[in-house]
Amino acid sequence: MKITKYILSFTFLLVALCAEAQQLRKEAFDLLNLDYPGLEKVKAACDQQQWDEAAKALLDYYRQRTGIGHPDIDMKNIKISKEEQKWADDALDHTFFVHKGYQPSYNYGKDINWQYWPVQDNELRWQLHRHKWFTPMGKAYRISGDEKYAKEWAYQYMDWIKKNPLTTVEKEEYELVSAGEVKGNAENVRFAWRPLEVSNRLQDQTLQFLLFVPSKAFTPEFLTEFLINYHRHALHILGNYSDQGNHLLFEAQRMVYAGTFFPEFKEAAGWRKSGISILNREIKKQVYPDGGQYELDPHYHLAAINIFCKALRMADVNGFRQEFPAEYVNTVKSMIEFYANICFPDYSNPCFSDAKLGDRPAEIRNYQDWLKLFPDCEWIRYYATEGREGTPLPNLSHGALTSGFFTFRNGWKQDATVMVVKAGPKGEWHCQPDNGTFELWFNGRNLFPDSGSYVYAGDDEVMKLRNWFRRTSSHNTLTLDEKNLQTTQSVTKLWKPEGNEQILVTENPHYDGLKHRRSVFFVDQSYFVIVDEAIGSAKGTVNLNYHLCEGTVNVDGKNNSLTTAYDGPSNMKLQCFAEKKVSMKEKEGWRSTAYRVRVPRTAVSFDIDKKDSEAIRYITIIYPSKNAASFPVFKAKFLNKSFDENGVRIEISVDGKKRQLEYKL
Numbered sequence: 001m002k003i004t005k006y007i008l009s010f011t012f013l014l015v016a017l018c019a020e021a022q023q024l025r026k027e028a029f030d031l032l033n034l035d036y037p038g039l040e041k042v043k044a045a046c047d048q049q050q051w052d053e054a055a056k057a058l059l060d061y062y063r064q065r066t067g068i069g070h071p072d073i074d075m076k077n078i079k080i081s082k083e084e085q086k087w088a089d090d091a092l093d094h095t096f097f098v099h100k101g102y103q104p105s106y107n108y109g110k111d112i113n114w115q116y117w118p119v120q121d122n123e124l125r126w127q128l129h130r131h132k133w134f135t136p137m138g139k140a141y142r143i144s145g146d147e148k149y150a151k152e153w154a155y156q157y158m159d160w161i162k163k164n165p166l167t168t169v170e171k172e173e174y175e176l177v178s179a180g181e182v183k184g185n186a187e188n189v190r191f192a193w194r195p196l197e198v199s200n201r202l203q204d205q206t207l208q209f210l211l212f213v214p215s216k217a218f219t220p221e222f223l224t225e226f227l228i229n230y231h232r233h234a235l236h237i238l239g240n241y242s243d244q245g246n247h248l249l250f251e252a253q254r255m256v257y258a259g260t261f262f263p264e265f266k267e268a269a270g271w272r273k274s275g276i277s278i279l280n281r282e283i284k285k286q287v288y289p290d291g292g293q294y295e296l297d298p299h300y301h302l303a304a305i306n307i308f309c310k311a312l313r314m315a316d317v318n319g320f321r322q323e324f325p326a327e328y329v330n331t332v333k334s335m336i337e338f339y340a341n342i343c344f345p346d347y348s349n350p351c352f353s354d355a356k357l358g359d360r361p362a363e364i365r366n367y368q369d370w371l372k373l374f375p376d377c378e379w380i381r382y383y384a385t386e387g388r389e390g391t392p393l394p395n396l397s398h399g400a401l402t403s404g405f406f407t408f409r410n411g412w413k414q415d416a417t418v419m420v421v422k423a424g425p426k427g428e429w430h431c432q433p434d435n436g437t438f439e440l441w442f443n444g445r446n447l448f449p450d451s452g453s454y455v456y457a458g459d460d461e462v463m464k465l466r467n468w469f470r471r472t473s474s475h476n477t478l479t480l481d482e483k484n485l486q487t488t489q490s491v492t493k494l495w496k497p498e499g500n501e502q503i504l505v506t507e508n509p510h511y512d513g514l515k516h517r518r519s520v521f522f523v524d525q526s527y528f529v530i531v532d533e534a535i536g537s538a539k540g541t542v543n544l545n546y547h548l549c550e551g552t553v554n555v556d557g558k559n560n561s562l563t564t565a566y567d568g569p570s571n572m573k574l575q576c577f578a579e580k581k582v583s584m585k586e587k588e589g590w591r592s593t594a595y596r597v598r599v600p601r602t603a604v605s606f607d608i609d610k611k612d613s614e615a616i617r618y619i620t621i622i623y624p625s626k627n628a629a630s631f632p633v634f635k636a637k638f639l640n641k642s643f644d645e646n647g648v649r650i651e652i653s654v655d656g657k658k659r660q661l662e663y664k665l
């Protein structure tokens with residue numbers, strides 16, 4: 001590891017020296033373009049070195065400023081949710097809402113301890129510095145008119161500056177914290193000044209500025225402190241953009257916000273330009289031609305759409321849409337189309353990789369926001385209005401061949417059957433080694449929800465929890481000795497998305513000496529037959545893993561079958577057939593429904609000893625049914641005697657009715 005020098009910056013000394021109260025900071029005026037229209041009085045006072053007058057004139061200017069729009073708030077109709085009101089009220093006692101996974105919120109002390117870290121989960125420490133309760137305090141102030149919120153916000157704002165000085169750090173060292181290699185004040189910088197958190201504040205402080213600027217607590221002195229702090233934030237991003245991924249997108253979009261919302265800063269135009277050029281560059285790099293974002297995580301895919309849209313909306317309300325080419329807007333639309341195709345009828349997305357489940361009202365609001373950008377799009381209108389207006393996408397099944405997301409679908413309504421298979425290229429940090437896995441929705445229930453992520457990164461204990469949910473064998477795919485995949489680079493051999501025998505054939509190299517070919521048949525648009533072939537010279541125990549939805553499941557080890565007995569009209573029977581002796585094992589099963597929330601569930605693997613280079617082959621029938629009282633009797637066998645690189649031929653029987661399924665490559 002590289003050894004870094006930690007040098008206390010000039011800024012740190014300066015902030016430490018004038019720690020206590022707000023002071024008029026005349027250097028704030030050096031940061032502004034005093035020739036900006038409206039700043040005439042400020043300029044005249046500065047010319048006379050009348051700093052008090054200048055600060056008062058500047059505050060007057062901001063209190064009366066018009067002409068800069070903000071797309072994220074309607075100042076004439078400010079609303080606060082119950083939850084936000086609680087965060088605002090709790091914050092008065094320094095009980096800060098930091099993370100939904102850590103509730104009730106922690107108290108950070110009368111004398112706020114910004115380094116308090118009760119559980120060593122990096123997210124808990126990072127997200128403290130996003131100040132999620134500040135904007136709710138602003139709304140509470142505006143709605144109630146009670147100065148206590150403004151007074152406390154200004155106090156906390158200054159307290160944060162005082163106790164979280166920016167020391168110089170080298171960019172690549174931000175990530176060292178999870179390895180626990182840096183302690184003390186230098187450690188704190190890596191949390192308080194990580195570019196993602198800085199950009200979050202950069203964005204949200206535009207709202208806080210609008211909400212608090214009329215208050216008594218927002219004094220001319222405070223204004224100068226605010227501007228200097230804000231300026232430092234923007235410069236910090238400019239010099240420390242993340243290398244790639246969603247972090248970089250967030251940072252760029254927020255620089256667009258900073259440069260647009262505070263055009264009075266000398267460098268504002270440059271900030272905006274920097275943000276726009278990164279977004280224009282990254283949208284080409286991070287989005288595959290099929291509309292999938294390269295992190296291959298449905299939640300970050302959604303986040304990326306919203307980043308690109310936020311920048312567009314900021315451009316629209318302030319008249320610079322033309323700085324985004326038509327190609328940018330078209331790509332955003334293709335990302336929305338990708339997302340609509342992988343989602344289930346209740347608007348939830350598959351929880352592949354680190355994806356969150358999301359909630360229905362928020363998802364519908366997303367479509368409503370997107371409709372404003374694409375008012376002529378009938379399918380966005382359909383999802384935005386819960387099917388009351390517009391028409392759904394013209395396709396049912398859909399393949400995103402570069403990203404490797406394949407959806408078998410027989411409808412768009414609640415009673416549909418929808419299977420989404422993930423089998424794509426290598427993804428980024430948030431992507432899990434889960435090639436070949438799937439989720440299956442039937443008639444109102446997700447019968448095979450993904451394990452999810454449970455937690456992100458932190459100390460050993462946190463990482464152990466994360467790794468259980470992340471590992472290959474916690475997914476509906478094939479493993480050797482339950483090991484994680486060595487290679488995650490699926491190749492699509494066949495994709496036939498139409499008719500009564502729809503087919504996906506996908507192959508992943510898996511391990512040295514063992515590749516996995518998975519062939520999925522969507523039969524009569526009602527049930528699934530999956531052929532799994534483990535091919536190569538590797539020896540060991542081959543596991544075919546399945547993880548069901550929580551609830552009652554009847555396990556029949558003798559017939560290698562599972563039948564669900566869930567409440568309501570959404571159940572299924574799964575039965576596995578193989579040529580060699582199979583032992584069906586019940587295993588520890590969990591799925592995460594939210595950050596640090598998990599529920600137990602039935603999980604099994606069908607294990608076969610692989611003693612030589614002969615391929616191990618399985619046929620699994622998954623038969624969704626509204627009626628859990630009786631399921632059909634299944635049989636299945638291979639008709640081609642051994643693994644054939646060029647195709648597969650099987651015979652299945654459902655209640656005695658035989659049928660052949662096959663493909664040729």
Ligand code: MG
Pocket residue numbers: 351352353432434450451452453469470475
């Ligand atoms: Mg997963």
